[in-house]
Amino acid sequence: MTAGAPVTARPQTGLNASPPLVDRRVAVGGFVVELEAFSGPLDLLLHLLREEQIDIADIPIARIADQFLAAIHELGLNQAADYLEMASRLVRLKVQMLLPRSLDGEEWEDPRAELVRRLLEYQQIKEIAHWMAAAAERRSLRFGRGYLPPPPEIPPLPLTLDLFELLSAVDRTVAGILHPVLHRVIARPLNVEGATLRVQSLLEDREEFVWFEALGARPTISDLLSLLLALLELSRRGLCFVLQPAAFEPLLVRRESPRPAA
């Protein structure tokens, strides 16, 4: 079992070498666009362990938790959800480590075991990634045939398309949607009858009034829409007339059809 091996035992190739803590780009607004040096919280954690030459099987959680928090603060990562999640996990572990170990003689289960497992797993993925980077680098030194003369006239081949190709496209499309396109229509109470009554009672008192007199003191959007619908409905039935004396002036609501002065 290699679980006991110190992290520092890893071969330190050029790709593997610990990145400096500076030099990474974090966009404003807490969105991590590209982190040049760290590809995630596990990566940052491994970096800290390596810096301190800590045995991965026996992590001093309290110290590492503090360093992790300091690091994400320094890197401006304290907005990034993935890093915050790791930070809270470490703080939780720190508390668990302080609990009294065994009261009834049962075997103590190390609360760090899961973290160690994930770190080792991730470390291996990183090692494979480095191997793959080197393989791709070697491959990129060989070119395939660069120039293909235009093919002779051939009848068009049947297209190929399979369901998973389409599903991939759905997946990509959805990933590309920045804002959800679904709108939920929230029912707002419109009181058109109330607005109609208000308009009618105002017209009983007066020949004409300015439209917003029919609104209360602090009208809501619903009040406004209710009045609008009421006015439209009343004028459609010929029970009132809406006119605008001049451009940009407030609308007037009248009892009688406006006639040119005799």
Add this chain to the structure above:
Amino acid sequence: MNPLAQLLEAALFAAARPVAAEELVTLDPDASLDDVRAALDQLREHYDFDGHGVELVELAGGYQILSRPAFAAAIERAQLNVRQPRLTPAMLETLAVIAYRQPVGRAEIEDIRGVSTSGVLRSLQERGLIEVTGRSEGLGRPLLYGTTPLFLELLGLSDLQNLPRAEELTIALQPPKAEAVGPDDAAAYVAADR
């Protein structure tokens, strides 16, 4: 073959276009144009006398290595030199939106994909994967698109119901459903009043 001939072979092979001798000189700072011409001759002779399936050809655009015409028929028969035409990612994504939202207009497709799609829609129509299925009642009465029987045939589906259900994939591609509306609902009021 001498080292320069090897370099020229590798370069002509990898070059994305036919290359003139004057340009090939830039490959090796120590080589003259005459050196390059001599190495090209060596390469040509090697191909010709050593029994190769390829040859060095000089055309207007420059030098290139081509497979010998004698083998053209066999290669064409085996269809090794043609790739199965595949749909581009943009075409697939547009097709995906249409498959799940049809009938659907261009504006909605572009809204979902976030990019203009007119060229893609045309190619999908040319390939017979989508067709105009009607016009929307909306402003400007835009064309509505849907998938064709050929689309189902290529996917090996008997009908559209066999597509994986959209809600299993993601909520974002669900067809918009009319929500149940209460009596107080503005939309309901407006609709009823029309």
Add this chain to the structure above:
Amino acid sequence: MNPLAQLLEAALFAAARPVAAEELVTLDPDASLDDVRAALDQLREHYDFDGHGVELVELAGGYQILSRPAFAAAIERAQLNVRQPRLTPAMLETLAVIAYRQPVGRAEIEDIRGVSTSGVLRSLQERGLIEVTGRSEGLGRPLLYGTTPLFLELLGLSDLQNLPRAEELTIALQPPKAEAVGPDDAAAYVAADR
């Protein structure tokens, strides 16, 4: 070179992609798979011993003629071709998880990497390095991803078995479920999971 080797050279040249031996057999109705393999060996040896700028490489389950690495710098300097851009660390890590765990869903990838991965998955799909290979039976029936032949081509591997085996790595792969496998046999786990 014998006539079959010449034909194969011409065909591999024209195809400009890895071609499987099984596909190459169709070039000549009189040739067997063994004949083709023997002729390919002859072609490879000819390239190696006769000092050619190109070589025969086994790649992505097939054979392809590629230029030799020694000439890459000169070819790039002369601007005849450009090398593939490097993959980002996030792309490499995601590819590593997918290569060893395929078919694998997004949740598992994110669990191992500790970060959200949807943008990376999208780019990898767009570059044709991974594809959706199925759907999990689990909750929400998430999509499962696998690597493509292009992934092998990019890394210069002839198949997935060429990836380093777990025991060759300094850290042994930890099976996610301890009871699933015997002690420490990560390779068995990976194989069983495929």
